[in-house]
Amino acid sequence: MIDDEQFFAWLDGELDPAEAASVEAMVAADPALQRRAKAHRALAGRLQAAFEPIVREAVPGRLSEAASPRGSEVIDFAAAQHQRPSRPKSVGLQWAAMAATLAIGLVAGSMISGGGVSPIVQEDGRLVASGELEQALYTRLASAPSDEGTRIGLTYRDKGGNLCRSFAGAGAAGLACHQGRDWRIRGLFEAGEGQQSEFRMASGPDPRLAELIDATIAGEPFDAAAERQAIAALR
């Protein structure tokens, strides 16, 4: 029997792989636990979805003014010394759009998983690929697509030198970059209805994903040979 804390730590991707596998096996053997996992995944998804529009909407003027030192009346002397011209607003907006995609990602993640291991988990507050998605990012080639599971789109290096790959799975498409020992999720977009079957293009038809790739790519996407070499070098 697993206790509540262990069960939820598993659900939240907080267990090490060995513990996670043992909880996974217990859940797989117990329909009541499966129902519970499903209900709590749905709850988490609903929470994310309910709060997500706040991140996406424009920040009220009084708040952005309060945050720019120029508009604030509460600057102390040290702050005034550090004062710099404020950055263009687009930085914040870009960030907000990014965060919104990540929030959608959690919802989409619970959809992709179909009750099994989630393809995206939280580690130290970051979203990283797990399970089948992680495997696909490490092994699959766009030049040798598989009919099942995750399809890989573009592979390239970002401006920080990290290897990045776009991917598409059931109901969602996104971008992950290899940092440290993880594939960090940089963006995840829910595919519109009826889009999934036609999802064949390199970066996908989703303009938001194409935009994210444009914003991060350094140079050109890899060709088949460079892709194979880069993936082999990860192992």
Place this chain on the structure above:
Amino acid sequence: MDFDSGLTQCLPRLRRFAHSLSRDSADADDLTQATIERALLARAQWRPGTRLDSWLYRIMRNLWIDTARSRARSAKREAPPEAGDSVGIDPRPGMEASIDLARIMAAMSGLPDEQREVVALILVEGFGYRETAEMLDLPIGTVSSRLVRGRNALLDLVGER
């Protein structure tokens, strides 16, 4: 990343956290504004190279606790608020909110404070258990047990659809 642009970039997420903690959208934006003002005053205490977002969340959480305490004190002096009458919360007019937001905010406000903040940081804001424990100065086991109680209670409050 300098302090000013970091603060501006964190605003959408800070507002979301404020909505998890507060009773309604107006309270949430007041809390966000108070957090910004406090953060600007205390900016010399933030160490560049450490996470600005966690630092800001911590300020917001502490301010919210102070506000909640003083509200509880004044509520004792004044007429008691209608207990449990939180279902009618409306998001601010014109706010592009999901239909579910008011209902979820109402359910969150039914949780004890110490459970609500943990649920918000982990399930809504996406922090890990360890980061949450550090932010709240709590042992990780306490975070984990509050999370269990909070999300079980929340599931009951929100109900099955």
